[in-house]
Amino acid sequence: MGTFKEKKQRVEFIAVGSELLSPHFLETDSLYLSEKLQELGWRLSFKTVVGDSLEELKEAVRIARQRSWLIFISGGLGPTEDDRTRQAVAEVLGARLIFNKAILEKIRQRFESRGLRMTPSNRRQAYVIEGAEVLENPHGTAPGLWLESRKQIIVLLPGPPSELKPMVDNLVLPRLRKYGEVKVLRAVLRITGAGESFIEDRIKPVYKDLPKNLQLITLASPGDIQIRLEMTAASQPERDVRTFNRIKNRIVRRLGPLVYSTQGQSLEEVVGEKLRAAGLRLACAESCSGGLLAHRLTNIPGSSDYFLEGLVTYSNQSKVRELGVPEELLASKGAVSEEVARVMAENLREKSGADFALSTTGIAGPGGGTPAKPVGLVYTGLAFPGGSTVLRNLFRGNREQIKFQATQKALDMLRLKLMEMEKRDS
C-alpha cells in the first residue's frame, strides 16, 4: 500500500469519537492542524473519523500505519471507559501501557488547586504507551503522547480544541520543524459592507494574473467576507514576496475602505486598536442585538481600557429609564425607528462620558415583523463628538445572523468614523 517514498510524504489525521459520526458534531481539530502544517509546507492526505469501538479504532490505526509517515490521532484520551485511543495504539504497536505516577500526581494537583477531589476514573489517563514521550497538557487532564521511530511518527492529542491547539503550537510544531520548513506567504483580507458577488466582480480583473503557487479562497457569511491569499514561496523568495504583495495590494486598492483588516483580525479587534491608539472611549446602547455588541467588544483582552459600558435596553420602559428615550417618541415613531436609534446613541454618549456611543434597534425575528417594519429591519446609530448618524439596514437571515449583522454594521460605522478622524488629524 504505497512505496516507502510515498508513505514518507503522507500525513494523516484520525479523529476518535462516536459523537463525531453523529449528525450533531463536526470535527474541527483537523482544520487547525492542517493550517499549522501548511507552515511546514505539508498537507493532509487522509482524514478519518472513527467511533469509540476498540476494534474499529485499531483498524483505522493499522491502515494509517501502512500508508502514512506522520499520523495524528485526536480524542479518546479522556477518563471514561469510552476513551480507548491509548489502548488501541498500544495494541496495534504491540507495546505495553505503563502506569506513570508523575502524570497521576499532576492530575491530582489540578483537581486540588480547584478545591476538588480527583475521581478514580482519572487513573486511566496516567497510562503511557511504552516508548512514548509525554506531551504535557496544562489545559486539561489528558496528556498527549509522541511516538517516534525511524520510519514513523504517531502523535496522540486530546480532542477538545482548547487543549489540542496549545499542544500543537507549543510541543508538536517545534518537534516537527526539524523535518523541514517552507516559507508560506499569507494574508487574510476581511471585508464588510458589501455582498459576495459585488466583491467578486470588483476583484475579478486580478484573477487572471494570479501565479500558480498563489491560492485565493473567498469565504462569505452574512455581514463578513474573507479573502485568503496563500503562496508557497518557491526558489526565488524575494521575487515571490514582491509578487505576493503586488497582488494583495491590487485587491486591497480595488476594494478600498471595505477592507477592514489584511491580517485576519476581527472587526472588534480593529476598532479596539484604533480606540486605544487614539485614547478614545466607547459605550453601547443595544436593543435588537441584545448584548452581542458588548459581548464582541469585551471578548478582546484589555477592552476595559476603552469600553465603558453597554446598556441592553430590551423593553420600552428600559429605553425610557436608562436612556431617557421620550415616551412620546416611542409612541409616535415606535422603538424600531431612526429617531429612537439616534436618541439612544446621543443620550448614552452624554450620560456615560464616552467619546462614542453606538446603538441598535430592530426586529431580529422570527416573530414581530410587519409589512412596514419587516424582520431584519435594523437601525444602527453612532453618536460622536459633534454629531450623530443613523443607518437604516435590511438584513437577511435567522435571528442570530440578524443580531450579528447589526453589531457588524454598528462597529463598521465607528471604524469608518475613526478613519475619517485619523485622516483629518494627519
Next chain:
Amino acid sequence: MGTFKEKKQRVEFIAVGSELLSPHFLETDSLYLSEKLQELGWRLSFKTVVGDSLEELKEAVRIARQRSWLIFISGGLGPTEDDRTRQAVAEVLGARLIFNKAILEKIRQRFESRGLRMTPSNRRQAYVIEGAEVLENPHGTAPGLWLESRKQIIVLLPGPPSELKPMVDNLVLPRLRKYGEVKVLRAVLRITGAGESFIEDRIKPVYKDLPKNLQLITLASPGDIQIRLEMTAASQPERDVRTFNRIKNRIVRRLGPLVYSTQGQSLEEVVGEKLRAAGLRLACAESCSGGLLAHRLTNIPGSSDYFLEGLVTYSNQSKVRELGVPEELLASKGAVSEEVARVMAENLREKSGADFALSTTGIAGPGGGTPAKPVGLVYTGLAFPGGSTVLRNLFRGNREQIKFQATQKALDMLRLKLMEMEKRDS
C-alpha cells in the same frame, strides 16, 4: 478485516476533494446523511476525507469495500480533470465506464434552458460505471450512481449539499428502506454544575446495565456536559421503550438537579420557559461576562416577554452610576467581590422592577489576575423576591470560556431558584 456479519452492519462515508483537506473547508454532507440514516436505525462506522489523487481515492474505496456493507462516496463527479470518483470506483471494481447518451442530452438541455452552451468537459459526466443505476440530479449536472450487488451497495453522490440532499431524500432513502426501518429512541441530557469525571463516577453503576442497542455518548465542555442516549428499537418495541426510559430515569435520578434538560434545550431556553410559565421577569447586571448573558437570553425568540434589560457595567464609574454601587465599597472590597456582586443584583432588581436580577463580576483574563484574585475568579449573584445569594467561582480556561462559565453559573442559580419556588407553590 471484519467478518461478513460485521461488514454487513457497517456503513461508511467517503468525501472526495482536496479542498476538504485544507484548513478552510468543513465537510458537512456526512452530517446530513447520518441524520437520515438514523431514521433507518443505522450509524456511520467510518468517515474518510480523501483528496483528488486517483491512487489515494482508489485506496480509500478499496479499504471501504473490505470492511463495509454500504458505502457512500460524495464529490468528484464534476466535469473537471480533478473529478475522478467514477474512474476510481470503476478501476477498483474492475468495471468499464460506458458512455450514456441520455445523460449528455440532459446536461445539454440544462445548459440551454439557462441560455448557456455546454462545455466539452461536461462529456466526462456522461460516463456510467457498468452495472450502475443512474440517480438523476435535477439540481446540477452530475448524476449519482447506485451500484448494488448481493454483498454490497456503493452509492456515488454529488458533493454540493444542494444537490446531495434532495438526491438522498428522493432517490437513496426510498431504495434503502427495504433493508429495514427501525425506530430510534433518543434523549439528550444536559448538565451543569459539576465536572465530567464527577458525572462519570455518578452514573458508572448504570453502565453495566446498558443494553447492546443503547448508545451513550458524553460530551463535555467547560460549564456544560451532554449525555446523549440513542437506542435502536429491536424486535419488541414496547419493551425497548420501557428499557430506554428506565435507563434514562436512573441516570436523571442519580444526577438530580444537575440535569437541566432531558430534551437537549439550552440553559437559556429552560430558564426562559420557566420565567414565561410563571409570568416572572428578569434583568442582568454584567461585568466580567461583558454582555454574553444578555446575548444568550436574547438569542431565544420571544425573550422580550420576560427579559427587561441588561446593564454591562464594565467600568467602575458605570457600576456607580448605573447600579448605585457605593464608591467606598469598590474602594474597600474591590469590584471583584461578593459584596459588589450582591449590590449589583439587588440594586438592579429594585431599579428595573424585575422579579429577578442576575449579576457577574470577575476576572476573565488573560491579564488582571493577582494571587488573591486570580484569573477565573468570578462572583455570580442572584437577587430574588425576598433576598439574594452570591456564589464564589474559580473557573478555568481562556477568556471566552470564563465568560461562558460565568453566564452558565448565573443562569443555573436562577434555574435552581425557580425550581425551589415551583416546589414550594405545588
